[in-house]
Structure formats: structure tokens, C-alpha cells
Amino acid sequence: MNDKLYRIVLFATTLIMPIVCGGIVYALVTDAYDAFEHFGFLKFLTSSEWSYTQGKEQYGALPFITGTLMTTLVALIFCIPFSLPVALFVGEYFKGTRVASILSTVTDLLAGIPSIIYGLWGFYTLRPIIIALNISPQGSSVLTASLVLAIMIIPYASSLSAEFIKMVPNDLKEGAYSLGATRAEVIQKVVFPVAGSGIFSSYVLAIGRALGETMTVTMLIGNTNNIPNSITSTGNSMASIIANQFGEADGLRLSSLIAIGLVLFMITATINLIGKIMIKRARIS
């Protein structure tokens, strides 16, 4: 093979990426166009009506945007108290030891479990507990979905945070110890401030994962098309409404679902882009 052909083949294959990504945006925009045109872009985003009665069709994305934001936020709150200790365990306290490598293997495996199995576990194990605790009568709620979601994003947040915690220079830590600090004080006053932006960016990426998670949420959130008025009530996320209704939808409803997909795509793309840029910055400094 000569060099010229080699270069052409490489370049041509690489063109797949812009074509695929461009195609995604193009397809979503053209197919969502009907819904936006019919309801108006802003009206679609801010309306909370979702009814598909023939002739009186009315679709708005607000309940699902709210559902997605709520599940993600609650999941994040439950995730931090576990992912941060895991990161400290692996990246600082037991850095480089066998226990640390076992723990990081286990969390990596958590990331590998298919989301439908998380959903099953949530449905058959967690849901009865939620019912028994009288938190929600059917056990399906924003909270139920968020709890499982929290477990699902622990590995994403902890492995990247641990990487940044590991990168804190030993010089700085010894400097702090030499001034008489305890380990806890070194972690609070040196490790966290220095690794802070990196840790933060790993949570941004974890949020990116949680926003688009589909099956788990679909199986646990209760699938009602209303704005959840508390974390114990049922609802739907953007991903779960699509999973629920895409197969049976056509016409304006299909277009509305695709429009929700477009909004979800834009939100996750933005969050991921911010996260990646932050990680690059944190790595350089």
C-alpha cells in the first residue's frame, strides 16, 4: 500500500464521524420540526400538557424536562457521599495498594452492569423497601429512580476524581505535613483545593451519564406525564417518555418525542462538552 492511498483511506474513514454527528443533528432537527412549528419552540418547552386524544393533541416537554432534572439532581446528591470516599480511598488513603485496586475493580464492574438489570434490581429489591417505609404507595417515584441512578453514576464520578486526587503532588502534601497538619487537614486544605476543579469536572460528566439514562428510570419512575410535585411522586424523564411511547407514536406525537430527544441531546452534549473542557484544563494545571 502506498502512502498516498493510506492517507486517503484514513481520512475518508475519519469523515464518518462528522457525517454521523451531522446526520444526528440533521435528522433530529428535521423530524422535530413539525412539533416545534405546531406548538412553537418556547411553548413546547414550557407547556406541561401531554395529551394524545385525537383532534385535541397537545404536547409539551416541561414535565419531562423537570423529571430529568429532578432525577439527576437527587441522584447526584445521593452519589456524592459514596463516590467521594471511594475516590479518597483509592486515590489517597490506600493509593497503590491491593485493597484500592480491588475497590476500583468493583466500582468499574458497577459501571459495566447493563441498565436494564439495575432497573430490575430497583424494581424487585428497592421498590418493596420504599413501599414498606411508606415513602410512596406504589414504590415507583422520582426518588426510587434517583437512588438506583446514584449507584449507577458512582463509578463515573469516583474513578475520575480518584485520578485527580492521585495527581496532587507529593511535595505539597509533605509541605503541609511538615507544618503539623493531620491527614484529614491535608485532605481538606490541600488535596481538595488542588484537585477541586478536576473532581468537579468528574461530577459534571457523571451528570451527563445520569441525564440520558433510560431503562432504569423507565422501570422505576412510575411513568406519569405530570410534573412531579415532590421527589416521592411519580413522573417521567425525557428518556423514559421516549422509551415508553416511541414505539406506538406517529404523526405529531412522534415528532414531539423526537423534539424531546433533540432537547435531551442538546443538554447532554452541552454538559459533556463543559465537562471535557474542564477536565482538559484541570489536567494541564
Added chain:
Amino acid sequence: MESVTPILEFKKTCVSYTKQTMAVKYVSATIEKNTITAIMGPSGCGKSTLLRAVNLMHNLYPNIRVDGEILLNGENILTMQAIDVRRRVGMVFQRPAPFPTMSIYDNVLSGFTLNGIKLSKAEKDATIEHCLKSVALWDEVKDVLNKKGTFLSGGQQQRLCIARALAMKPDVLLMDEPTSALDPIATKHIEELLLELQKEVTILIVTHNMGQAKRISSKSMFMYLGELVEYSDTETLFSNPVDERTKAYLTGKMG
């Protein structure tokens, strides 16, 4: 002869990394108050290891063992709480490492912050001014105290780290090749500074550089393969070394 006050005493101090290898072997020596003592020797001779034993840096690494005694004002530090010892024994490292997330102001005060000691604004300002003046950095940074310490030059950063250690008013200041990462001019500044500082604090300095030891120290140790080979007045050690190994080192046949 003026009477000497011992401040630090090594009594058969040993440091071992694993069961077989001893990095420091049975070092016994007495350090006088308000002097500069230089520790010399070829690389790997255990000089940094000995120095780091004094503020219990080895406690951070579970597989390092320190045996024997190290007395600070008569108390054996090996049986004391590390955080207590480290406040009384300051340390300056090879590479200047001011805390990158803190301003110059906060860097000088970091010892207090890290130890959870609250100071009033007036106390803080006084400490800052005193410490930065004693490391001759005050005039250069007094207008940029809120800037990050990492913007300073290498020599300035190292002086900031010395100020940081001095702020805790230590009895002893340990310096682990503090000028090896600096250019000759910055090195000269630091050396002049140390000669001034010995009035306030006892300095134990590890150095690679024989000239430096000769210029600043009143006492010198020569270590080889973990042993303290020779310890005497700097002048005597340089002009009239007793041991063959010291002679070899000083004449450049070793290290």
C-alpha cells in the same frame, strides 16, 4: 570557651526502609542551638533520610522504621505526636512548593490554617510582615500579597516556603537541599538569609554543595553509606579531615 546549649541530639538513630537495608546507621550527634549545621555526603548516603527523621516525615510511610532516639530539648520525639513535633521542627524541601491554591498571604499563614489555629487580623498582618521581612521577601511582594504564590520566581517561592515554616516559630528548621533547584543568584540570596536566620532558629541543612557548607555552616557532618563518618567544626572538617573517606569526598574522589 562559650557554653553550648544542645537543642537536638541524635542517639544511635537508625532508619530502615526494609528489614535488610538500613539507610541511616547508628548516628549519634548533638546539635547546638542557633547554629547552622550542614550535612554532606554523596547521594544515597542517608543525609536526607536522617533529616526527614527529625520531623517524623517517615511516619507518613508505613514501611519505614526509625529506631534509637532523637531528643528535642531533651524530649524523645520518636515517642511524641507527629503533628506536635512538626510544629516545633519546620522543614523546607528541595523543590519550592507553595500551595498553588493559596495567595502569598495565605501561604505564609498556612501553618496556622492547617493546624486549625485562628488568628486575629492584626496578628495575621504582623506575622506576615515579620516572616516575609525575615526572608527578605517583604519589599518584593508587599503589594501583591493576594496573588498566588506560584507566580513568584523559583528563589522567591523558596523564600516563601521558608517564611511559611518560620511563621510557626519552630525551634529547628530542617532544609533538604533548599537551593538545588535554584540559580546561583537565588542561591546566594538564600545563603545570606540563612546566616541572618540562625539568630532566631537552629538550622540543619542537607547540601550537595561543599562550597555552600563551607560558606554558611559552623558545624558539618559527613555521612557515607548511612554512617556518620565525621562531625566537627566546619573549618576543621574542611582543613583537617580525620577520616580517609572524608578526605576522598572533599578532594572529589568520591560522590
Added chain:
Amino acid sequence: MSTLKIKNRLYRDKLMLWIVCILAALSVGPLLAILGEVLLRGYDQLSWSFFTEPTPTAYKAMKAIEAGERIPGGIANGIVGTMIMLGMAIVIAVPAGILCGTFLAEHSNSRFAQIVSYLTDLLQGTPSVIIGIITYIWVVVPMKGYSAFAGSVALCIMMLPLIIRSTEETLKIIPASLKEAGLALGGNKARVMLKVQLPAAFGGIFTGILLAISRVIGETAPLMFTALGCSHIRFSVDKPISAVPLLIWEFFNDPNLQELIWGASLFLLLFVLTLNLIAKYLAKKWNQ
């Protein structure tokens, strides 16, 4: 400083260590709980016929339950469907991903490569349900029907960024001296890449491929709108087909078939976790 205050600080230091250890240990809980539940409820369903027979109809299952018997049948249709779709996805995604990753590694400074690199991140972060929508629009609508082919396109799009990344990263850490030695011997760039660099990067790329497979094999959402599902074993590419995760979703929604969930989940979980462990082991071995 007073001894009391020092004691207090040391106490807090210890406390923090304990809290970190306990919370970190608790984080292991979910994996054990999930694995344990799926194992306990699923192990007695696994039998030879479970892997060789297709899903029973709801009616048959209902009859069996009424008679107090084990539900007949298994998940063979899902396994066959998963293998077919995965196979087609691999055939396209692996070579394309490797070539694209090679390009990114070789031109890491060019503007175009940087854009493609961002697009790779973008695609990797795109929720799988959106990949499902896209494939529906691209493939299902023009072909006027759900098909195994559509499912494999969805899986392929999801695998691509993972393979691109692992190829790029592995090639970047291969010593430049290797490439230079190859060029110095008179090989042209293409030859050096094919005969020297890619073989040297094989371990890393292979690990990436395994991880990509384990990532997509459990995907449900993108297959729901593309492969749809099918209750018997099928080998054709242009017709709806089943997959193991799709079956789990069906069993979950059909009260008569619920008993089959755990066997299917156990199979899927063990498969995915084993792939993950192998990949991790290979990565470690390769790094040394």
C-alpha cells in the same frame, strides 16, 4: 498548643479515615446485592434448554404456571439475535474505529482531528435512547420496517467512539522510537503502521473492543425502536429480531413470563462482567 486540642484533631483525623473506609466499603454493596439477587433467583432457571429453545408464548407459559410446572423454553432467540447484530456491528465498527483512531493519533495537532476528537466525545456521551431514535429515522423508516440490520447499525454507532478512543490512546503511548526505527529501515508510513505500530498497540485496542462489546451488549433502549424483538429464532437480517436485553424487557412487562427474567438477567450479567474482567486483566497485563 494544648494537648486537648491535639487529641481533638487526632480524633477527627481518625474519624475521617473511618468514615471514608465505611462509606467506600458500602459502595461495594450494590454490586454484591445485584449479583447476589440475580444469582439466587436465576441459577435454577439455567439449563441446556434455556439456551437452545426460543421464548414460549404467553399462553404456554400461563398453562405451565397453572399446572405448577417450570415455564418451558428459553432465550435462544435472544442469544442468536444478539450475536447476529453484534457480529454485524463489530464487522463495521472495529475497522472503521481503528482507522479513525489511527488518523487521530497521527494528526493530533490538526484542526480537523481536534474537531473529530470532540465529536467522538459527543457521540460517546449521547444517550443510547437517542441513538435508537436516530437509527429509527435513518434505517427503519426508509426500509419500511424494523430489522436486525437496524439494530446492528445502532450498536455500531455506539461502539465506534469507544474503539476510536482506545485506538487513539493506545497508539499515542507507543514509543515514537518504534515508529522511527521502522521508518529508518525504509518502510513507508502505511507499512510501519500496519506492521509495527498497530501490532504493538494490539493489546490496548483489543481491550477497547472488549469493553465496547460489553458496553453495547446490554443496551436495551436503542434496540426497542430498531430490532423490535421476535419470539422465534431467526437468522434473516431484514426482519425484526430479538436480543437478550430485549427479552428481559419483554419478560418484565409480561406477567406470565416474569419467571424467565432472572435466568436471562443472570446470563447477561455474567457475560458482561466476565468480558469486563477479561478486559481489565488484559489491560493490566498489557500495561506492564
